[in-house]
Amino acid sequence: MRSYNQYCSMARALDLVGDRWTLLIVRELLTQGPCRFSDLRRGLPGIASNLLAERLREMESAGLIIRREEPPPVAATLIGLTGRGQDLGSVVRELTRWGAPLMTAPSADDEFRVHWFSLPLRHLCRDGSPDEPAVVVRLGDLYDGCDVIADHGRVDVRPCSTERQPDATVTAPPQVLVALFTGLMPLRTARTKGLVVDGSAAAFDRILPKGEQNHD
Amino acid sequence: MRSYNQYCSMARALDLVGDRWTLLIVRELLTQGPCRFSDLRRGLPGIASNLLAERLREMESAGLIIRREEPPPVAATLIGLTGRGQDLGSVVRELTRWGAPLMTAPSADDEFRVHWFSLPLRHLCRDGSPDEPAVVVRLGDLYDGCDVIADHGRVDVRPCSTERQPDATVTAPPQVLVALFTGLMPLRTARTKGLVVDGSAAAFDRILPKGEQNHD
DNA sequence: CTGGATCCGGGAAGATACTG
DNA sequence: CAGTATCTTCCCGGATCCAG
Numbered sequence: 101m102r103s104y105n106q107y108c109s110m111a112r113a114l115d116l117v118g119d120r121w122t123l124l125i126v127r128e129l130l131t132q133g134p135c136r137f138s139d140l141r142r143g144l145p146g147i148a149s150n151l152l153a154e155r156l157r158e159m160e161s162a163g164l165i166i167r168r169e170e171p172p173p174v175a176a177t178l179i180g181l182t183g184r185g186q187d188l189g190s191v192v193r194e195l196t197r198w199g200a201p202l203m204t205a206p207s208a209d210d211e212f213r214v215h216w217f218s219l220p221l222r223h224l225c226r227d228g229s230p231d232e233p234a235v236v237v238r239l240g241d242l243y244d245g246c247d248v249i250a251d252h253g254r255v256d257v258r259p260c261s262t263e264r265q266p267d268a269t270v271t272a273p274p275q276v277l278v279a280l281f282t283g284l285m286p287l288r289t290a291r292t293k294g295l296v297v298d299g300s301a302a303a304f305d306r307i308l309p310k311g312e313q314n315h316d
Numbered sequence: 317m318r319s320y321n322q323y324c325s326m327a328r329a330l331d332l333v334g335d336r337w338t339l340l341i342v343r344e345l346l347t348q349g350p351c352r353f354s355d356l357r358r359g360l361p362g363i364a365s366n367l368l369a370e371r372l373r374e375m376e377s378a379g380l381i382i383r384r385e386e387p388p389p390v391a392a393t394l395i396g397l398t399g400r401g402q403d404l405g406s407v408v409r410e411l412t413r414w415g416a417p418l419m420t421a422p423s424a425d426d427e428f429r430v431h432w433f434s435l436p437l438r439h440l441c442r443d444g445s446p447d448e449p450a451v452v453v454r455l456g457d458l459y460d461g462c463d464v465i466a467d468h469g470r471v472d473v474r475p476c477s478t479e480r481q482p483d484a485t486v487t488a489p490p491q492v493l494v495a496l497f498t499g500l501m502p503l504r505t506a507r508t509k510g511l512v513v514d515g516s517a518a519a520f521d522r523i524l525p526k527g528e529q530n531h532d
Numbered sequence: 533c534t535g536g537a538t539c540c541g542g543g544a545a546g547a548t549a550c551t552g
Numbered sequence: 553c554a555g556t557a558t559c560t561t562c563c564c565g566g567a568t569c570c571a572g
Contacts, residue, residue, distance in 0.1 A: 101336070101563090102545085105362060107422040107490050108432040110343055110408060113415030118336065120317070120564070127326055137535050146321060148565050153536055176534070191414055192326060194406045199329030206323040216324040274323050317544085318564085336545070353554050364546050369555055392553070 116162045117188065121147055121155050123195070126181070126188050129165065131218045131246070133259050134180035142244075145211040164188070196220055203278055212274040214240030217281075218257045221248065224281045225255045225307045235303040238266035239277070248307050255307065268299035283309050332378050333404065337363055337371050339411070342397070342404050345381065347434045347462070349475050350396035358460075361427040380404070412436055419494055428490040430456030433497075434473045437464065440497045441471045441523045451519040454482035455493070464523050471523065484515035499525050 101119040104111040117123055121144065128143040129135060135143070140152060156179065159165045164185035168178045181188075196219055206212065217239070230253030237248045242260050249256045272280070272295035279285035280295065287295075287308065297304050317335040320327040333339055337360065344359040345351060351359070356368060372395065375381045380401035384394045397404075412435055422428065433455070446469030453464045458476050465472045488496070488511035495501035496511065503511075503524065513520050 104340065105423070105426050106340075106432065107419070107426040107428040107494075108343075109415035109419055109436060110412045111340060111415075111432075112418040113411045114339065116418070117411075118334075118339075120334070123330065123334075124320065124322075124327060127324075138533085146565085148567090149536065150538080150566095151564065187414055190410045191407070194410045195329045195333075196326045198403055198407055199325035199327075202328040202332070203323070203325055207321070210321050210323040212323040216322065216327075220325060278323075357554095362546090364548085365555065366547095366557080367545065370545095 116164070117191070119155065119158070121151060122159065123188070123192065125152075125155055125159065126164070126185060127192055127216070127219070129179065129181045129185070130189055130192060131215045131259070134168070134178040136176045136178060140179065143213055143215070159185070193219065200282070203282075206274055210274075214245045214277070215259070217277065218246040218259075221246070221281060222255070222257050224309055225250070225257070226310055227251070227253045227255050228306045228308070228310070232306070235267040235300070235306060236261075236264055237303050237307050238269045240271065241269070250303075250307050266299065267303035268297055268301070270298075270304055271296050281309060332380070333407070335371065335374070337367065338375065339404070339408060341368075341371055341375065342380070342401060343408055343432070343435070345395065345397045345401070346405055346408060347431045347475070350384070350394040352392045352394060356395065359429055359431070375401070409435065416498070419498075422490055426490075430461045430493070431475070433493065434462040437462070437497060438471070438473045440525055441466070441473070442526055443467070443469045443471050444522045444524070444526070448522070451483040451516070451522060452477075452480055453519050453523050454485045456487065457485070466519075466523050482515065483519040484513055484517070486514070486520055487512050497525060 101115060103115045106112075117126070124144055125140065128140055132139065132143060137152070137156075141147065141149065144152065156165065160167065163182055165179055166182055168180065170176055170178050200220065221239075225248055227250040229250075234249060234251035237250070238260060239245050239248065240260075242262070245260050247258050247260050247266060249258065272290060273293065276285065276290050276293045276295050280287065280290045285293075287305075317331065319331045322328075333342070340360055341356065344356055348355065348359060353368070353372075357363065357365065360368065372381065376383065379398055381395055382398055384396065386392055386394050416436065437455075441464055443466040445466075450465060450467035453466070454476060455461050455464065456476075458478070461476050463474050463476050463482060465474065488506060489509065492501065492506050492509045492511050496503065496506045501509075
């Protein structure tokens, strides 16, 4: 992006991250952890490969990301955020919060990835049974999803892990998923609209926002 | 800007405010209050007039700003933020905070406006004499500046007011101003580099960050 | 397969002139 | 003062191709 040529903190920030796609790349790396080039492409439907390559070059020279050659069996270069890049988390969070009221019904050509929802999810889930042993609830699947871990009253949302099998696996249409966790749709309505819980219903119930459990 | 077509809170936010110049227009309206078209142009050096007009149309239809016809003696249309527009304050604040480390020396063709600095200034000033009567310190001048009000331990930064004469008026080269308030430059060095205080030196001293007063 | 590079068309941004 | 009109430039998007 052309510089604004303004001696202003925000203008200089936008000189680095105001380009199209840049903050969405940060979103991907924040929610997914270090990624390979093709992982980023999958999480950024619509981006042209040359544009992604160009953005990554710019972000690397700005000190936002680093590339790490991974030895076999991975044998690929992983792209991860630097500390400075992770500091953009607060910017991403505020944009996400401001955009929340815009999450009306998806249009026909809107794409959706479950892991996009994992940042807001952090603040929407709770641990309804803090005295029980920890549980893992998977939203989506291994290829696009995230794990919600409830443990001792704390809730954590992470990229899917293969280390521990989830206690419950949940799938739902995008809008149902969003409406359920933002409290706009009761669980039993969600069930009628395509929400499916595989495994422990109690585990899923445990992480649902207050007032939305025990509705069926 | 083209839509990202992603059912994601942040992507939808960027569909509305990710365009070039849009967030800088919000910065102007946040720091200056309701403005006329030409005021915005002065605060956004480098923007083309057609582009500003187009952005304002987009922002109006997105519900971020409103236009208000002002009766004489003003006799102009004022552009102000709606509540939704003001909610972007948190986004602007986080971008400004993230960009703070980028405020190294201005380059030769960097523009500067004192009022751009008024947002960070809020968190940098203090009231060093909370028991004294309120004082007003003006940075810059009526045409580009802001008033720092210290009163009962509280600090407020506002657009220049004609209602009350400032107790002190301060001018300094951009980098000196920034370095002084961020604590990187002691007051006496600032004096040798072009900082001028007109009026009550005590009033100015009162608002300087802790550790930076009493240096001369 | 991964991680790009290259080419091209369309549209957004920039510069400038002009107007009610 | 508050824009519009016009022209140019360049970034973005889409497709294709390619080396390891």
